[in-house]
Amino acid sequence: MLGFGTLARKVFGTPNDRKVKATRPLIEKINALEPDFEKLSDAGLIEKTEELKKRVAEGESLDAVLPEAFANCREAAKRALGLRAFDVQLMGGIFLHQGNIAEMKTGEGKTLVATFPAYLNALTGKGVHIVTVNDYLARRDAEWMGKVYAALGLETGVVVPQQPDDEKRAAYQADITYATNNELGFDYLRDNMKAELKDMAQRGHHFAIVDEVDSILIDEARTPLIISGPAQDRSELYVAIDAFIPEIQDDHFTLDEKQRNVTFTDEGNEWLEEQLHERGILPEGQSLYEPESTTVVHHVNQALRAHKLFQRDKDYIVRPATNPMGQSLGYDEVVLIDEFTGRMMAGRRLSDGLHQAIEAKESCKIQPENVTLAQVTFQNYFRLYDKLAGMTGTASTEAEEFQTIYGLGVVEVPTNRPIARKDDDDAVYRTAQEKYDAIVETIKEAHEKGQPTLVGTTSIEKSEFLSQMLTKAGITHNVLNARQHDKEAQIVADAGKLGAVTIATNMAGRGTDIKLGGNVDFKIMEAIEASPDTDPEEIRKRIEAEHAADEEKVKKAGGLFVLATERHESRRIDNQLRGRSGRQGDPGRSAFFLSLEDDLMRIFGSERLDKVLSTLGMKEGEAIVHPWVNKSLERAQAKVEGRNFDIRKQLLKFDDVMNEQRKVIFAQRREIMEAQDLSEIVADMRHEVIADLVDQYMPPKTYADQWDTDGLHDACMEYLMVDVPVADWAAEEGVDDEEITERLEDTSDKMMAEKAAAFGADTMRQIEKQVLLQTIDGKWREHLLTLEHLRSVVGFRGYAQRDPLNEYKTEAFQLFESMLDSLRLEVTQKLSQIRPLTEEEQQEMIQQLAAQQAAQQAALDEATEASEARTIAELENGFDENDPATWGNPGRNEPCPCGSGKKFKHCHGRLT
Missing domain, CATH: 1.10.3060.10 (Helical scaffold and wing domains of SecA)
Incomplete structure (x- = not known):
């Protein structure tokens, strides 16, 4: 017997079905206008934009001009990019204009969808911001979709880090501006630290479309954006404390992985006090519990967290530090890894001295702590906009949070073609080793029949471990993690080639589609670069013919196979990975391989499952595969998601006080x-x-x-x-x-x-x-x-x-x-x-400035002379920049003879 809810859905359709149905008349209107817009000249499209702007300025609503605006934009995209938007893409654009999140599956063309509401809302002249997850996508989309806006007579701007102020201001003055969430938030804070109105970059917050909205408004919203200045240097204290933390015993602390918290036990506090007294960090006779010990206790707790909660190659990596020009600075730095996308977060630092504690643990140069000059959370920044919209392939699992915090509804947009992907039930193994053996075997089978495989892992360490196993098994593969961040687009473009095997850490090709047979545009660009004298049109035809044959072979082999090596805390991240396969009705397959030793299984009740598996008498290498297992895992994930939402909601309540x-x-x-x-x-x-x-x-x-x-x-x-x-x-x-x-x-x-x-x-x-x-x-x-x-x-x-x-x-x-x-x-x-200076004081100040300038010039002349004299001596004595023995005696403040561009004291003359 059907329940009332099921019966009502059968009769009236789901709320989502009703929203989708409501857009049909609008789409029919846009389609009916298409022949009229096809007749317009290129100049006619721009004239239409001017006409629509005028009508909006005179009071006509955006909803009233929507069919004409969308029809004009569709025609411009057809001419500029050769892409004609499908009806479902127009539907996505309508939902975005209404201030919703359009949930569209991977490969449905979200980048093009954004142009429709962006163009419509730009007609007001107030500017539209399109928000991307990284600088590469901001530049790519601005350049790519900028052709559409240019055909419509609109200007496109792009905001990136380290951009000159005048360029940044011009980018914000454009009709449509592409930028990352970080840069938008930081520019808002910077603007509110400026002393002159003319120096401010942003011109209000009218309408924003957030790409990968779940990643930006949920995953990254845990950490506020902070602009800081240096505080007192305490690097010696970090090093002194870090010297004894590795000696800590298991009974000295308790670790709670669920809450990501670690604390000292009573035995640990006694041992700690003893160590601190011995090393002279805590004065004799002073206990840990006295108010004077607060700073030391804080530093010790952060050192414990650095050692027990933060893992190298999972939460952060250590790499040689470079300046913005890519030149080495001569020391290593700790760079955080985004736990959701697996990308490096260059420039982001943990607060409260935790980053310094990790630097001490890894023997890196300890950067000074910072004091907050300005801060804002992503939640409160994005709530500044009069209207907000978003796009993603996976938002429905977080619909409650989007509605509660941002007032955003989530609408699932149907796919252009039915999904043909086959999703296997999860396979659960007793141990991690059994699981990895089964993974390698499964990859081998897919590889032998030419099926491209995308393997998802949760950490760099695991991706490199699996890479070693595949190398041993003789399987050629690519590894994509934070270390290969710069090669991301290229590796993902190749991931759909016949027989390709790609291991990706948490970042299964976001922003770049995995196309069966490989990315044809990438292949054409590579071929043109390799043969610059050949006619590009000839190359294009040849590559497209080869690609069509490759694509057919890959489809016969079963399409892209997404193989996940464990489940994440969030179902959304799993769905993102799964969604890389089966784009635009392509065939595909997805499977999750788990073990009882995985983090999620271990933390959330693997004991009961272990008992069940033991009772069943499972042999080594066997897996349990059943839809019930999927359901129980999804329930565990839903609990974690709920807890994380509560944490974010609570943090936001506190931040709202500061926000007012x-x-x-x-x-x-x-x-x-x-x-x-x-x-x-x-x-x-x-x-x-x-x-x-x-x-x-x-x-x-x-x-x-x-x-x-x-x-x-x-x-x-x-x-x-x-x-x-x-x-x-x-x-x-x-x-x-x-x-x-x-x-x-x-x-x-x-x-x-x-x-x-x-x-x-x-x-x-x-x-x-x-x-x-x-x-x-x-x-x-x-x-x-x-x-x-x-x-x-x-x-x-x-x-x-x-x-x-x-x-x-x-x-x-x-x-x-x-x-x-x-x-x-x-x-x-x-x-x-304050008071005006007397004439004598003014004269005295002028003299002081003149003396300072003269001293600076003399020092510069002296350095130039010394450099010239050394150059002559070098020529006479056979100077070799690679051989310090031929350098003579360079001054500490002079450029290093090795040619690095740094001062000698910061390079080869650095005191170790």
């Missing part, structure tokens, strides 16, 4: 930058400071003999730079605190007016603006640090039956109010203290 304050501060900064005259704001601040001082030293409802007139006089001297006879005023008949407040305001206003006249009104306005901005920035930095400290301790309030979040909200608000009070006081004090 951030918005107030950033809005204030913008108002200050836009204002021409801040004298009123500054005067109001000064008057509030005076009112606060009078309240402090002459409290309301007190008698005159209780007033601290001397204290008020000193405070006026310190903060207002005015010497006033407060005691005499207070002694006058009938003078109350209000009268004294008015007199102080008049005196300070007069003094500031004289100062403005001495500087000149325009100069004074500039000074006020700079002092206000600098003080706001300084106070905000201090406030962020205070909030970080509050956040780290407020959790303990839970032990006193008090809600940590409410406590945090209350205290954060009080801290914000006191920050604003101290801001007023500091601005008033700074402006009161």
Whole structure:
């Protein structure tokens, strides 16, 4: 008997079916317009854009012009790229325009889909941001789809790291801007640290389309974007602590892999205290539990986490450090690996000294710790947009989170052709070795019949272990992990070739389709580069004919075989890997090989399964394969996903408190930058400071003999730079605190007016603006640090039956109010203290600057002469840049003779 839910779905269709059905009339309208747009000239497409812009400016809604805009965009793509969008691609574009996430399977052409809503929304003239997961895709998509926008008369910009400011500003001024999520977030923070409006890059947040939306808005949203500055150097302490952490015994700590947490036991604390005293890190007689030991305890805990929770080649890799030009810096660095995509996160560092603890563990150069100058989470950055949309192949498992946090609905777009992929049930083995043996055997079988195989692993270490096994078995293969990051597109392009075997770590070809028979465009480009004199059209025809034959052979062999070596914590990542196979109705197969020793199985209840397998009397090398196993694993994954969502939701609640304050501060900064005259704001601040001082030293409802007139006089001297006879005023008949407040305001206003006249009104306005901005920035930095400290301790309030979040909200608000009070006081004090320089002081400053410049020039001349003299000596004495014995005696600050471009003291003259 059918349940009510099943019956209702059979009669009315699912909510998703109804949404899909609702777009059909619109798609029919777009298709009906196609013949009219085909008749337009190239110039006619651009004229149509201008007409649509005008209509939107005059008040016509975007929904009203959607059929014409989509038809115009489809025609432009046909002419510029030779691609005609399918109906399902138009459908995806409609859902994106409506502010949804369009879930489209791999190979359905998401990159082209984004052009439709981007073009439509760009008609408003407010700019559209298309967000990608890495710089390569931002550049590729901007260049590729830029041809479509150019055919429509729109400008395309691309934002990448280390871009000159003027280029970046121009990219944001374009109608459609491609950028990574990191760069957009960092630019938002940088803009809100600028001192001039003209230096700001972004021009508002109108509409964003996020590609791989699950990766960006969920996986990467755990870590906030932070702009930091260097703090006090504590590298010696990290090294000293790291020297004894490896000696720690198993009974000294407890490790919780589920929560990714590690703590010292009581025995561990005793051993620790002994070690710290022995090595002089903790003063004799001082215990670990005293407030003075907080810093040391923090560092020791981070060292323990670095050793027990973070694994080399899984969570991070160690590689030679290079500058932006790719030149070696002469030392190794620790680079984090994104646990979801397997890519290196260059420039991203763990906070709270954890990154330094890992550097000490790996004997790398310890970079100084940083203090936060500005920060924002991806959740709060992307919620700035008036409208947000996203695309991915896998979002339905996280639909609740998208709806709760971003207000985004998830709509599954049907595929253009039915999926022909065969998904095997999971095969579970007792041990990892049995599993790997079975994997190698299965790869061998597929390889022998010419079926291309994509093998998914969860860490670099495992991918390299499997690579060694395949090499032993004599199977030719490619390995794609964070070490081969730069070759990613090429390796993925070859992954669909006949008999190809590719091992990929967590990053199964995102952004580049795996096409059966190999990527024809890559083959053509390679052939043209190899034979530059041959006609490119001839090469294209030859390669396309060869490719068609290869593709047919691969299809006969069964299409792409995706073989996963274990399940991830998230079903979505598994589905992404599985989705690499069976694109556009191609044949394909997917299989997951697991063992009871896998992380997910080991952490989430493998004991029961182990008992079941033992009871069944399974022989070595045998696997259990059953749909029930799949279901129980998916339930475990759903639990982990739910827990991770709760963690992110809780983190966001805390960040929302800071976000409200951030918005107030950033809005204030913008108002200050836009204002021409801040004298009123500054005067109001000064008057509030005076009112606060009078309240402090002459409290309301007190008698005159209780007033601290001397204290008020000193405070006026310190903060207002005015010497006033407060005691005499207070002694006058009938003078109350209000009268004294008015007199102080008049005196300070007069003094500031004289100062403005001495500087000149325009100069004074500039000074006020700079002092206000600098003080706001300084106070905000201090406030962020205070909030970080509050956040780290407020959790303990839970032990006193008090809600940590409410406590945090209350205290954060009080801290914000006191920050604003101290801001007023500091601005008033700074402006009161500045004065024009006398002629003598100006002359003295000019002389000092001239002396500094002369000294710099002399040092430069001396270095040039020494370099020239050494060059002559080198020529005479047979100098060899590869032989330090022929270098003579180079100066420590001179360029290194080896030709590295670095100073000698930082290169061959480095003290070890």
